[in-house]
Amino acid sequence: MGSDAPQIVCRFSTRCKFVSLGEAPEFVGGTLDALRQPLEEGEVRISRAEGTACFPARFTLVLAANPCPCAAAKQVDCSCAPALRRRYLARISGPLLDRIDLKLELSPASRAELRYDLEFAEASRLVAERVLLARERTLKRLGDTPWRSNSEIPGPELRRRFTPPPEAMRAADDALQLGTLSARGLDRVLRVAWTIADLSGRDEPGTDDIGGALALWSGRRP
Ligand SMILES: [Zn+2]
16 A cells, blocks of 8 residues: 555445545544544434534544554565654544553565465355354344444443443453443443354354453453
8 A cells, every 4th residue: 555645445334334445544644533423323423503413423443554654565665763653543532442442453465375265265255154144143032122233232231231241251351441442442342242142153252252342342362
């Protein structure tokens, strides 16, 4: 990826709402943070003197960023000072990152890895079947609640009615204690942990599911 102007791709339909923002740190101050409220509440509220209008805005947000402004293909070719790299990524604010469930650092793929991937990557059809099964498990658990997916469960209800066993929660409790996990981040981790458990066919998240969700939220490799 080159470090040019920000790129926006939107795919909206009645079933799938997907927004992808490339070169995220290049967006001018405040633009990305305007997404915080709709990300949290699933709707956009516009208040004027005559009243407030609410518009549905539940969507999946994908942000992509180079690690530094020069966007060198190989790390050895990067001449950016460490402080510059930190400042560049810090343009994506902490409160916005708090609301991003999955953070992944991607390395450039070698030709050998690309060949390996083509050989062993799962067919989309198989992945779709697994997702469908997980969705069914979620729907069964949510029963007659107003929610249809783990992401829709409000934080207080999530903590009150869908708390994993205490022993599974130990890593998350420790992270909260250390201050490396925020209260909002905990809700995000819980929702992802339930999704991992649903994908694995387990009745509730275990230690590994919480640990995996925590690693994905914090962006460190598990
Ligand atoms: Zn660089």
